[in-house]
Amino acid sequence: MWVLLALLVLFCAVIARFATGPKGPTRLPPGPPRVPIIGSIPFVPREFRIKGRGLHTPKLFHYLARKYGPVCHIWLGPVPTIVISDAKILREAFKSNNMSSRPIMKPFHEFRYGSQDGTQRGLVLSSGKEWEDQRKFTIKQLKGLGLARKSMESMILYEIGQLADLLTEELDEPIDLCFKTNLSVVNALWMILVGERLSLDDQRLIRIVQSIENVLKSAQVASLLALLLPNVFKMISPRFERAKVMFEECKSLMRTAINAHIASRDDNNSDFIHVYLNEIDQHDLESSSFCGEKGLQSLEIVLIDLFIGGSETTSTSINWTILYLLHNPEVQDKIHAELDRVVGRSRDDPPNLCHNLELDYMNAVIAESMRKSTVVSSGVPHHVDEDTWIGDYFFPRGTSVMANLTYIHHDPQLWENPEEFNPDRFLGPSGHFVASPNVMPFSVGKRFCLGKELAEQEFYLFLSGLLHRFRFENPPDQDLPNISFCHDDVNTGFLRYPPSYNVILRPRF
Numbered sequence: 458m459w460v461l462l463a464l465l466v467l468f469c470a471v472i473a474r475f476a477t478g479p480k481g482p483t484r485l486p487p488g489p490p491r492v493p494i495i496g497s498i499p500f501v502p503r504e505f506r507i508k509g510r511g512l513h514t515p516k517l518f519h520y521l522a523r524k525y526g527p528v529c530h531i532w533l534g535p536v537p538t539i540v541i542s543d544a545k546i547l548r549e550a551f552k553s554n555n556m557s558s559r560p561i562m563k564p565f566h567e568f569r570y571g572s573q574d575g576t577q578r579g580l581v582l583s584s585g586k587e588w589e590d591q592r593k594f595t596i597k598q599l600k601g602l603g604l605a606r607k608s609m610e611s612m613i614l615y616e617i618g619q620l621a622d623l624l625t626e627e628l629d630e631p632i633d634l635c636f637k638t639n640l641s642v643v644n645a646l647w648m649i650l651v652g653e654r655l656s657l658d659d660q661r662l663i664r665i666v667q668s669i670e671n672v673l674k675s676a677q678v679a680s681l682l683a684l685l686l687p688n689v690f691k692m693i694s695p696r697f698e699r700a701k702v703m704f705e706e707c708k709s710l711m712r713t714a715i716n717a718h719i720a721s722r723d724d725n726n727s728d729f730i731h732v733y734l735n736e737i738d739q740h741d742l743e744s745s746s747f748c749g750e751k752g753l754q755s756l757e758i759v760l761i762d763l764f765i766g767g768s769e770t771t772s773t774s775i776n777w778t779i780l781y782l783l784h785n786p787e788v789q790d791k792i793h794a795e796l797d798r799v800v801g802r803s804r805d806d807p808p809n810l811c812h813n814l815e816l817d818y819m820n821a822v823i824a825e826s827m828r829k830s831t832v833v834s835s836g837v838p839h840h841v842d843e844d845t846w847i848g849d850y851f852f853p854r855g856t857s858v859m860a861n862l863t864y865i866h867h868d869p870q871l872w873e874n875p876e877e878f879n880p881d882r883f884l885g886p887s888g889h890f891v892a893s894p895n896v897m898p899f900s901v902g903k904r905f906c907l908g909k910e911l912a913e914q915e916f917y918l919f920l921s922g923l924l925h926r927f928r929f930e931n932p933p934d935q936d937l938p939n940i941s942f943c944h945d946d947v948n949t950g951f952l953r954y955p956p957s958y959n960v961i962l963r964p965r966f
């Protein structure tokens with residue numbers, strides 16, 4: 458009886474919300490039809506829905522691009538969402554100030570010290586002046602702390618050496634590399650941001666990695682009810698409570714590191730937390746997101762954003778590349794020949810950033826791998842603040858905009874045989890690496906990935922360092938997992954993971 462009554466109240470609330478809520482923009486680009494409340498979901502073909510796990514977004518967006526063209530729309534529940542599948546239009550659109558904020562994501566904004574209006578702290582999901590200030594400061598500091606400084610490069614090389622030594626204990630037997638590479642990438646970031654190196658078997662490091670992984674997974678709990686009635690969702694959904702617990706665990710890890718810095722302020726320290734605390738000291742205007750307690754909240758969420766943005770993205774990119782090499786052993790042979798020629802064969806002299814300028818083939822492999830894998834397949838949603846024209850396309854105020862990066866990276870008009878893994882497409886006539894503006898795994902425009910430079914350098918150092926020491930082989934009894942675009946169903950969320958696989962490592966010297 459009470460359940461029925463509760464359901465009736467819920468139903469009435471949904472109808473009332475829909476009846477009184479905004480009807481939505483009228484001039485949307487082409488797209489599937491929709492019905493009230495649940496939007497276009499009933500018109501999404503069955504093959505793009507995965508039982509219990511929502512929509513297979515990369516596959517669905519591919520289908521939309523083919524059926525409705527380079528700029529189209531779909532109603533994801535009550536949210537009109539424009540999908541851009543053309544490289545040139547995307548570059549223009551994301552350059553616009555009118556499209557550089559994020560949609561409001563209630564009730565999840567509460568995890569990030571959000572205000573009543575749904576705006577929130579940090580980098581990834583903040584908007585307006587708060588986002589501009591935090592982004593500008595973080596970019597400046599990452600440049601100062603990052604690989605531009607020789608000492609930081611040697612610390613990362615040390616980290617890669619530790620990973621290689623750990624892997625040496627497991628030579629000649631099938632292993633799953635994913636968790637170990639992730640541990641090492643997070644440890645490198647921890648060193649840059651927190652100024653502390655942990656050993657790879659330290660339980661704290663394992664807890665940090667697991668907690669970041671959990672937060673990433675919990676980012677996928679959004680549901681129709683959360684979009685329609687955030688407060689009801691918050692009250693009745695056990696998934697909201699679970700996501701909150703995971704986020705709190707991550708916040709508490711960051712807060713512990715911040716408190717340790719506060720307890721022993723040391724001017725010889727130059728890690729990210731230290732420079733951020735110095736910045737907080739200089740702000741007393743209450744409206745500033747760096748001021749006082751608000752500043753400490755911002756620091757906590759900025760750290761989480763940097764760890765979430767910079768850990769699984771980088772390690773997943775490395776794991777995709779190794780899988781491509783298992784499928785294409787001749788590419789690995791060419792990489793080894795180039796490494797032997799440019800770097801040599803000494804453990805004490807691994808590939809560094811100077812070698813990068815001469816490793817044309819390695820750079821081509823990285824570009825091809827970034828294109829094929831597109832680990833952040835549809836970017837992060839942008840929000841249109843004002844009606845905007847981009848060329849012939851109209852973007853109405855209030856819509857969300859998604860970048861169809863996987864489609865752009867497989868667009869037959871841009872790439873010959875897009876399904877093929879072929880690094881040679883990035884080599885010019887004289888064999889030199891030629892970058893393409895159409896490879897955009899970090900997105901483009903005002904909000905492109907702020908860790909791009911760090912990610913590119915880390916990716917190069919990790920990959921070339923591991924390939925310098927080892928040859929990767931497919932275990933004799935393993936059928937290689939299918940890597941054709943969106944073949945598997947694991948990729949419904951924010952990141953595109955490779956199917957799981959084992960690899961055998963053989964020492965090279």
Ligand code: HEM
Pocket residue numbers: 580581582592762763764766767768770771774832833836837838898899900901904905906907908909911912916
């Ligand atoms: C292979 C590695 C990486 C890939 C493919 C990647 C990709 C992306 C993409 C597609 C976006 C969304 C951009 C948009 O909204 O249009 C993004 C945002 C972001 N990334 Fe990355 N990323 C990587 C590594 C990193 C690293 C190493 C860091 C930091 C240490 C980082 C931090 C961030 C942050 C903070 C944002 C939000 C930027 C904003 O909203 O202004 N990412 N990334």
